Amino acid sequence: MASFSTPQVYIEQFNPKEYLQEYYSEEDGVLLADWVDFTLRNLNDTFTKGGVGGNTLLDFGTGPTIYQLLSACEAFDKIIASDFLEQNRAEIRKWLRNDPDAFDWTHLINFVCDVEKNGDDAEQKSETLRNTVKQVMKCDVHKKNPYDPIVMPPVDCLLSCLCLEFSCKDMYTFTEVLKNLQALIKPGGYFLIFGVLSCSFYYVGEKRFTSLPLKQEELEMAFYKSGYVIEKNVYAPRTDMSTLEISDFDNMYYIRAKKPK
Numbered sequence: 001m002a003s004f005s006t007p008q009v010y011i012e013q014f015n016p017k018e019y020l021q022e023y024y025s026e027e028d029g030v031l032l033a034d035w036v037d038f039t040l041r042n043l044n045d046t047f048t049k050g051g052v053g054g055n056t057l058l059d060f061g062t063g064p065t066i067y068q069l070l071s072a073c074e075a076f077d078k079i080i081a082s083d084f085l086e087q088n089r090a091e092i093r094k095w096l097r098n099d100p101d102a103f104d105w106t107h108l109i110n111f112v113c114d115v116e117k118n119g120d121d122a123e124q125k126s127e128t129l130r131n132t133v134k135q136v137m138k139c140d141v142h143k144k145n146p147y148d149p150i151v152m153p154p155v156d157c158l159l160s161c162l163c164l165e166f167s168c169k170d171m172y173t174f175t176e177v178l179k180n181l182q183a184l185i186k187p188g189g190y191f192l193i194f195g196v197l198s199c200s201f202y203y204v205g206e207k208r209f210t211s212l213p214l215k216q217e218e219l220e221m222a223f224y225k226s227g228y229v230i231e232k233n234v235y236a237p238r239t240d241m242s243t244l245e246i247s248d249f250d251n252m253y254y255i256r257a258k259k260p261k
């Protein structure tokens with residue numbers, strides 16, 4: 001079996017443009033069938049009916065994507081995006097400054113506007129998000145303080161989408177990372193995590209990246225062992241099996257966990 005994709009592999013081989021085109025493009029994005037519907041609806045619920053909101057949301061492992069922040073910008077005064085890779089942070093900054101070379105998210109921005117039904121159009125929504133993302137920072141899951149040397153003030157809400165199973169090689173590491181991340185959250189604050197189960201790989205173009213194949217019970221156990229209280233857990237099966245050769249996940253998960261006071 002191939003060894004787990006290292007940070008160096010990500011630095012050298014992760015191409016954000018290819019990732020965006022392959023997974024999120026309007027024409028044939030692999031994640032458009034199930035994933036974006038699952039995450040965008042759950043995020044909207046969480047920040048409206050679910051009552052999660054506040055001053056600051058920190059997105060851990062933002063990658064080159066902004067879809068996960070589209071509802072959050074209505075519920076928080078400030079969003080901090082963060083990723084390990086400079087090429088991903090550059091892609092986010094491009095979108096924030098409305099660079100013509102940035103990825104076109106209009107199809108998903110329209111989708112969120114339709115779900116939210118608050119009368120905003122894609123342009124207004126984009127402006128709200130651009131005004132709310134105040135920083136794009138470097139983070140590294142493998143550091144006890146992932147923002148070292150910066151010590152982040154604890155936030156109301158930590159969000160992470162499709163990051164930990166791709167950067168933690170085993171359940172022990174995954175659990176240690178959950179413990180470390182708790183220091184970034186205020187007591188009584190939330191960790192919202194979205195990801196995939198039973199995934200062992202995904203391709204970006206010709207490059208293959210590994211994944212830790214998570215099981216539902218192990219995932220929930222890791223949260224309990226790390227001292228969080230799970231307030232909500234949602235699982236949904238993958239329905240589109242036409243792209244299994246690009247990534248082999250079989251289910252999607254969302255966990256809303258609280259850091260005890």
Ligand SMILES: C[S@@+](CC[C@H](N)C(=O)[O-])C[C@H]1O[C@@H](n2cnc3c(N)ncnc32)[C@H](O)[C@@H]1O
Nearest residue numbers: 061062063065084085139140141161162163167
């Ligand atoms: C599959 S992408 C997910 C991107 C985005 N959040 C999404 O929802 O599509 C995996 C992300 O994990 C990040 N990553 C890889 N190694 C990391 C590390 N050591 N620390 C933090 N993030 C890391 C990558 O840079 C990449 O952005």
